[in-house]
Amino acid sequence: MTGARLSYLIDGKLIDQPLKGEDVTIGRSPQMRLSVPESVPGISRHHATVQKRGLSWWLVDNNSRNGAFINQTRVTEAELHHTDVIHLGPFEIQFLSPEPVKATWTASMMGSLAEPNVEFADRDPSQVNVTIDLASFRAAKAKALDPSAPLPLFATSKPTKVSTAPEPQLGSRLADQAWAIQLFSEVGRALQVSTDLDEMFETLLTLLFSQVPAERAFVGLIDPETGEVLPRMTRLAEGLLGQSFQLSRTILRNAIDSKQALLVEDTMEDSRFQEALSIRQTSICSAICVPLYRDGHVDGVLYIDTREKEAPLTSHHLEIATALALFTAVAVEQFRLREKAIAEQRLRQSLARYSSPAVVDRILQAGDAGQMIADKEVVTVLFSDLKGFTTMSEKLTPASVVEVLNAIFTRLTDAVFRQQGTLDKFMGDGMLAFFGAPLRLPDHPLRAVRAAWEMLASVDEFNRANPDAESVGIRIGINTGDVIVGDIGSMTRKDYTVIGDTVNVASRLESSVAGTNQIAIGPQTYEAVRHEFTCEPLEPIRLKGKTELVQPYRVVADNRG
Numbered sequence: 001m002t003g004a005r006l007s008y009l010i011d012g013k014l015i016d017q018p019l020k021g022e023d024v025t026i027g028r029s030p031q032m033r034l035s036v037p038e039s040v041p042g043i044s045r046h047h048a049t050v051q052k053r054g055l056s057w058w059l060v061d062n063n064s065r066n067g068a069f070i071n072q073t074r075v076t077e078a079e080l081h082h083t084d085v086i087h088l089g090p091f092e093i094q095f096l097s098p099e100p101v102k103a104t105w106t107a108s109m110m111g112s113l114a115e116p117n118v119e120f121a122d123r124d125p126s127q128v129n130v131t132i133d134l135a136s137f138r139a140a141k142a143k144a145l146d147p148s149a150p151l152p153l154f155a156t157s158k159p160t161k162v163s164t165a166p167e168p169q170l171g172s173r174l175a176d177q178a179w180a181i182q183l184f185s186e187v188g189r190a191l192q193v194s195t196d197l198d199e200m201f202e203t204l205l206t207l208l209f210s211q212v213p214a215e216r217a218f219v220g221l222i223d224p225e226t227g228e229v230l231p232r233m234t235r236l237a238e239g240l241l242g243q244s245f246q247l248s249r250t251i252l253r254n255a256i257d258s259k260q261a262l263l264v265e266d267t268m269e270d271s272r273f274q275e276a277l278s279i280r281q282t283s284i285c286s287a288i289c290v291p292l293y294r295d296g297h298v299d300g301v302l303y304i305d306t307r308e309k310e311a312p313l314t315s316h317h318l319e320i321a322t323a324l325a326l327f328t329a330v331a332v333e334q335f336r337l338r339e340k341a342i343a344e345q346r347l348r349q350s351l352a353r354y355s356s357p358a359v360v361d362r363i364l365q366a367g368d369a370g371q372m373i374a375d376k377e378v379v380t381v382l383f384s385d386l387k388g389f390t391t392m393s394e395k396l397t398p399a400s401v402v403e404v405l406n407a408i409f410t411r412l413t414d415a416v417f418r419q420q421g422t423l424d425k426f427m428g429d430g431m432l433a434f435f436g437a438p439l440r441l442p443d444h445p446l447r448a449v450r451a452a453w454e455m456l457a458s459v460d461e462f463n464r465a466n467p468d469a470e471s472v473g474i475r476i477g478i479n480t481g482d483v484i485v486g487d488i489g490s491m492t493r494k495d496y497t498v499i500g501d502t503v504n505v506a507s508r509l510e511s512s513v514a515g516t517n518q519i520a521i522g523p524q525t526y527e528a529v530r531h532e533f534t535c536e537p538l539e540p541i542r543l544k545g546k547t548e549l550v551q552p553y554r555v556v557a558d559n560r561g
Helices: 134-139 170-193 197-211 249-258 271-275 277-282 315-352 357-366 368-372 389-393 398-418 444-465 501-513 523-529
Strands: 005-010 013-018 024-027 048-053 056-061 068-070 073-075 077-079 085-088 091-096 103-105 118-121 128-133 216-222 229-236 245-248 260-265 286-294 297-306 375-387 422-427 430-435 473-489 494-499 518-521 533-537 553-558
Touching: 048 085, 056 068, 128 315, 134 286, 197 216, 197 229, 197 297, 197 315, 216 245, 229 249, 229 297, 245 249, 249 260, 249 286, 249 297, 260 315, 286 315, 297 315, 375 398, 375 444, 375 501, 389 398, 398 422, 398 430, 398 444, 422 494, 430 444, 444 473, 444 518, 444 523, 444 553, 473 501, 473 523, 494 501, 501 518, 518 523, 523 533, 523 553
Parallel strands: 103 229, 118 245, 473 518
Antiparallel strands: 005 013, 005 091, 024 048, 048 056, 056 077, 068 073, 068 085, 085 091, 128 260, 216 229, 216 297, 260 286, 286 297, 375 430, 375 473, 422 430, 473 494, 518 553, 533 553
């Protein structure tokens, strides 16, 4: 399997640099593992480092002058995810990674990584000796940890078949309680420091093997779409590495569907297992299967077994595995909520580049983020261009030019956002926006013209606030129709944008029809706004690239007063 790598262009050549576990420092210095040519501006000598942390890769800014960015967001340090785009000045790097790595351990090779070789078979062991109802077990956990309660730690365990082990005396029960409190404390600390699910599962299996005489362990997560158990991580005792890990799909399903932890003893006595060659060869003596259960829902399953008849798995080990599995189930839910929050934050940051915070909230609440995928939609497109700004900029320093342009664009963007429009891009001293995507708005033509009317007023306010500067004007072209809208671009860079003839006509209306401080609109936009805005027809014109005449209109008054 191809590992994580960095993909970037240098001198027109696409380079894929594998990440082999060592840190990769990026900068202009020739000593860097990724040395950027001196001709690329804005790069420090030791600009940033791509750093391995556990099973993840992180980008760390080395106090560079111009900063490090992931997907247009400046970061001091942040975890990298598949297809993330890193920007160091104008230099662009894409981080590519494989699917999450699964891990296999041996007693002598703790931490060595490999994909679990797991096979499932439809064989149902009949020797289920003890079960624990997980809902009752979890409900009783707080009471069980109370040292003043003269009850066994797992008093709510309800075996369907009575274990042959003698009932523990009160003294041993209290000792069990002290042991459990210590173990739970270790679990809590371990889960707090785990940075991802694989690290957390590694911690779980390490703690489990320290408490039970298991030789094989398996953690699987349930695919929410198919309901299938997907192998996530295995651990094998020394001497078993490389062997196929065969599990009974039926016992997994029984544990999951019943929401019960199961202890299976004497598996070799089950005639249905005699047909399984791998099970005969490994001579499994006993097994435990525990669902990862939380609040009535099962996210996965924990399975362990052993060949040792002298040290079989018992009901006590079942209780240990059940307690750890319940903690793990909570951690899985927390990790998933964290991942969901991170994904939403990334989407929010992406959407915030184009839309107002109120629109972003509505998109996320309605679950309309899927509309970022390129598709055909009817929208209203707005082009604007500043007039007189070039003359003004000739008399200003570069810093002053940027300051003035930012001040004007802030006013124009606010007008677009107030009408729930989407900012596409700035083009020099021009701007492209559209209305009706990704948030569908039935009155998008009207909103576009209202925004344009506000933009005229905003530029006038700017001129009155700066009487000593050269006067700035604005031309606006608006057109409504079919477009392709969505994330469009290359493998390494995509932007949420619109393309199509409707866009071209809007651009021509701005550049060829609208005068300074005028709004020119197309015929479909006119039909949608003519009752709220007074418009006057202009001479039909043949726009560049069009074979038919286009009837434009000029917006002259807002009928709302």
